[in-house]
Amino acid sequence: MAKDDAFTDDQKHCLKKSFSSYRQNTSSIADTTQLSMSTTSYDRASEIKAFDETKAGVKGLVDAGITEVPRFFIHPTETIISDSTTELQIPVIDMKDVNTRKKEIVEKVKEASETIGFFKVANHGVPNKVMDEMLDAIKRFMDDDDEGEKKKYYSRDNDRKVMFNCNYDLYSSPAANWRDTLIFRMAPDPPEKEEVPCAFREIVFDYSFHMKKLGEVLLELLSEALGLKPDHLKEMECAHGIVAACHYYPPCPEPHLAIGTSKHSDPGFFTILLQDKSISGLQMLHNNKWVDVPPSPGCLVINIADLLQLISNDKLKTVEHRVLASKEGPRLSVACLFLNQYSPSRVYGPIMELLANGSAPIYREVVIDEFNKHYNTKRPDGMSALDHFKL
Known part of the structure; x- marks a missing residue:
């Protein structure tokens, strides 16, 4: 199937009609909520449905030759154009000889995790070849001319171990993100080799092995940064679940x-991010200003996530981040999320050892299933998922 045939004639007509209606009714960038209220001819639900049924994602739109962004992808101007700063540099932590330099590295991890929640790691043990092959696999999968092969993975069934789609919250978000994603649920119960797309059939298992190994080292460093035994967070099953989200x-x-990718914090304990080598776009929010997190050769980006802030009783800081759209592309990345969504009845609360000095708990105990359901609800912009669980 040719790339520009990803959409049927009817689907192209529906989309083009919506684009035309938008351009005829406004000559400036306007708030999308006001726009949808004032333009009665715009059928957002039908446009989203027509787009989703192509199973071709944003790449399908680009391959079809669109020159204007469909309205359901348009974000209010103030969410895109906002204050930024170049004063903060994301720390790079050299993990070479981690066992002999552990005290020094723990202190650096502690400082970064307590203050900004973001840091990069160098000499982390993941071979450059493995990282390169993982990014190459994303491009091969997304660029595959065999649309039937790619579309068989397109789904919104969150129980699938391998799932490709555009925006997990496409039907509920105020505005969609300019991004396609292939998800691998790699732990605790990974997919069979035959369930994995050909482009990833070898590399995703190798990559996940290295992620799990690095993740366990990071958990030791984070445990000691909290003044706990090295295996404390591992014993709490903070690396029990691993999800690899391959973004295009x-x-x-x-x-x-x-x-x-719109502003968000991650739901689990921490995330290991492999960035595109050459195209920037990732930003983190610090003191209400956006800070660029450019790619660094050979480095991986680590960010603290919501549940680690909760169980550390606010000692370690989760952080909101986003990815800007660009005329350059494609930009590729792999986010490995360490979480425990596969133990829905597991209870997490502030670690008792961190309260031994008389510190009051900031959060109540929460069941994983409750936390995940709340995280996936839509909240007013600026409201953290953690606020709901504060005492």
Whole structure:
């Protein structure tokens, strides 16, 4: 199937009609909520449904030759254009000889995790070849001309171990992200080799092995940064579940209207991110200003996630981040989330050892299933998922 045939004639007509309606009714960038209220001819639900049924994602739009961003991808201007700063540099922590330099490295991890929640690691033990092959696999999968092969993985069934789609919250979010994603649920119960797309059939298991190994080292460092035994967080099953989210950000014809990934914090304990070598776009929020997190050769990005802030009783800081859209592309990344969503009845609360000095708990205990359900609800912009669980 040719790339520009990803959409049927009816689907192309529906999408083009919506684009035309938008351009005829406004000559400036307007708030999308106001726009949808004032333009009665716009059928957002039908446009999203037509797009989703192509199973071609944002890449399908680009391959079809669109020159304007569909309206359901348009974000309010103030969410894209906002204050930024170049004063903060993301720390790079050299993990070479981690066992002999452990005290020094723990202190650096502690400082970064307590203050900004973001840091990079160098000499982390993951071979460059493995990282390169993982990024190459994303491009091969997304660029595959055999649309039938790719579409068989397109799904919104969260129980699947391998799932490809565009925006997990496409039907519920105020505006969609300019991004396609292939998800692998690699732990505790990984997919069979035959369930994995051909492009990933070898590399995803090798990559996950290295992620699990690095993740366990990071848990030791984070445990000691909290003044706990090295295996404390591992024993709490903070690396029980591993999800690898392979993101593909196609070039965007109007990056001033769209965003690659909207502002969010991660739901689990921490995330290991492999970034595209050459295309930037990742930003983290610090003191209400956006800070660029550019790619660094050979480095991986680590960010603290919500549940680690909860169980550390606010000692370690989760952080909101986003990815900007760009006319360059495709931009590729792999986010490995360490979480425990596969033990829905597991209870997490502030670690008792951290309260031994008389510190009051900031959060109540929460069951994983409750936390996940709340995290996936839509909250007013700026409201953390953690606020709901504060005492």
